Amino acid sequence: MAANKSLLVLAGDGIGPEVMGQVRRVVDWMDRRRAVSFDLAEDLVGGAALDAHGVPLSDATLERAKTADAVLLGAVGGPKWDDLPFEKKPERGLLALRKEMELYANLRPAICFEALVEASTLKPEVVSGLDIMIVRELTGGTYFGEPRGIFDLPNGERKGINTQVYTTHEIRRVAAVAFELARKRNNRVCSSEKANVMESGVLWREEVTKLHAETYSDVELSHMYADNCGMQLVRAPKQFDVIVTDNLFGDMLSDVAAMLTGSLGMLPSASLGDPDETGQRQALYEPVHGSAPDIAGENKANPVAALLSFAMCLRYSFDLAEDADLIEEAVKAVLAAGVRTGDILAPGTRAVSTEGMGDALIAELDKRAA
Numbered sequence: 001m002a003a004n005k006s007l008l009v010l011a012g013d014g015i016g017p018e019v020m021g022q023v024r025r026v027v028d029w030m031d032r033r034r035a036v037s038f039d040l041a042e043d044l045v046g047g048a049a050l051d052a053h054g055v056p057l058s059d060a061t062l063e064r065a066k067t068a069d070a071v072l073l074g075a076v077g078g079p080k081w082d083d084l085p086f087e088k089k090p091e092r093g094l095l096a097l098r099k100e101m102e103l104y105a106n107l108r109p110a111i112c113f114e115a116l117v118e119a120s121t122l123k124p125e126v127v128s129g130l131d132i133m134i135v136r137e138l139t140g141g142t143y144f145g146e147p148r149g150i151f152d153l154p155n156g157e158r159k160g161i162n163t164q165v166y167t168t169h170e171i172r173r174v175a176a177v178a179f180e181l182a183r184k185r186n187n188r189v190c191s192s193e194k195a196n197v198m199e200s201g202v203l204w205r206e207e208v209t210k211l212h213a214e215t216y217s218d219v220e221l222s223h224m225y226a227d228n229c230g231m232q233l234v235r236a237p238k239q240f241d242v243i244v245t246d247n248l249f250g251d252m253l254s255d256v257a258a259m260l261t262g263s264l265g266m267l268p269s270a271s272l273g274d275p276d277e278t279g280q281r282q283a284l285y286e287p288v289h290g291s292a293p294d295i296a297g298e299n300k301a302n303p304v305a306a307l308l309s310f311a312m313c314l315r316y317s318f319d320l321a322e323d324a325d326l327i328e329e330a331v332k333a334v335l336a337a338g339v340r341t342g343d344i345l346a347p348g349t350r351a352v353s354t355e356g357m358g359d360a361l362i363a364e365l366d367k368r369a370a
Helices: 016-033 047-053 059-067 091-100 114-119 168-183 199-215 226-235 247-260 304-316 321-336 354-369
Strands: 006-012 039-043 070-075 105-111 131-137 149-152 158-161 188-193 220-225 242-245 268-275 281-287
Touching (some): 006 047, 016 304, 016 354, 039 059, 070 091, 105 168, 105 247, 114 321, 131 247, 168 188, 168 199, 188 199, 188 247, 220 226, 226 242, 226 247, 321 354
Parallel strands (some): 006 070, 070 281, 188 242
Antiparallel strands (some): 105 131, 105 268, 149 158, 268 281
């Protein structure tokens, strides 16, 4: 692999720098042991960018992100910036990256590692072997629709408005990603919306159905209202293979699915744009867990989600499935050996720090590369 493949690391806030530090160790390991090299650069986003530049995402950082082959992000936000105006909050930096890079398809796998079955709040037989992929539309819908805002009314009250808006193109392109993924998995897609009460949901269902008939009739398609989908994820999650849904419902349903696995600290994500003429997509990879300011700087954070996000990066941005598999299998082996950070600690397992989990993973990678 050519050494000019570029990675931009945006560690961000809270535990972001700690977990991304362990990713850096694996990137360095791959350079040494797998001859997989990257031109790696670092920059600021979120609260860290606010402190340095007065904005949650500078124009220069955005341009670097757009020209990188892939972006690895840690986490953004924290109580330090809670009192800032809405448009200045750290999270606006992440939203701007998604919007300006046109990262419309968010892939969030929910996989229950066998060693962590007992960590889930659900019965082992419900979650054992769980492997779901949720595809969330990421650049449209309620989070970006206009009009939006808080407005004063003549009677002295105030009104808050957010608008749910989707077009045919926005729906079909994210549905296509879901269908393509399903073809490489168990060939089933469940499309989730609220067509019973929302016109945007009616359009969503109609367009997904049309695309299925035109191009993906070999894939099994079902439809489910989003509230029922949330219930079914808790009742019988293994009925699902790929779920495709809008921005708001995807935000909620993916967090429900995340907790089926036992810990948010275990789950990666990928945000993808359209492929260019070479097939390369703009892409951002990040753990699901957030900045966790209560444990920031204490060497307690679980870096596995960030490491698995890097594995997704290898798979989807660089077509390095073998190397992605290597990292994922190493994670499984370390967990099976009883190595745990505090969020997944269980009786009979060994507690380690953030760095300790990184040590264990590097040792396992060394063993597999020997």
